[in-house]
Amino acid sequence: MADWVNIGGSLAATSAGSRTTVWGVNSGNGIYRYTGDQGTTDWVGINGSLVRIDAGSRTNVGGASMSFVKAPLSGLG
Template identity: 85%
Template sequence: MGAAADGTVWGVNSGNQIYRYTGDQSATNWVGIAGSLVRIDAGSRTNVWGVDSAGGIYRYTNHDANPWLKIPGGLSDIGAAADGTVWGVNSGNHVFRYTGNQDSASPWKNVNGSLKRIAVGSRTNVWGVDPAGAIYRYTNHDASGGNPWVKIPGAATDIAAGADGTVWHVNSGGEIYRYVGDQPS
């Protein structure tokens, strides 16, 4: 599921069907969208991305005839932000940042690190979970080729980041946590 600061909400069900939340109070507040995805994220109404079961990457175009544009590459998880930032991880746990050049044969830049899940609130608010469940925050301090990720206490199976800096995660027991950083809890 992906929820954006502008109120945009998208989700996929266990059958890989795609839905967009309309926000009205009628019985049809979830509208089906053509396509099939296993992961989806919404940074805004105009920045919705998904990954299908084969690792294909798609960006929502809002065109009725063909609502999804296939982007080169292969990912297993994707995160999109309101500022247009998009990150992903592949099945080998490699981390990538979208360069914006969708006409390129490789519009993804590899970033040091090993993650299973990724969440993007903004260009400066990128979080991930590694295959062992450890939580990491991206620092962008990898000029020497070192690790640009800082380990954060806790363990997670999935993570979400908001444009306002808010970060949430779910652990293997299904418990939900909000990151408070150095704030009193």
């Protein structure tokens, strides 16, 4: 079993599809994907805005905005 590690940043909600596939949204509804296992930047911003997010995998992510549900997010890669 792995130990918990504090990763810098400030997210209002997170969702994990696996131990290395973590997505989140901040209090300003910005969308972020964890990439700390792939490079030097822990979190990469993704175009769009959501209030909630749900990750199934690195490229299978859905979420809810203030007005409707978006699923899946586009432009993931």
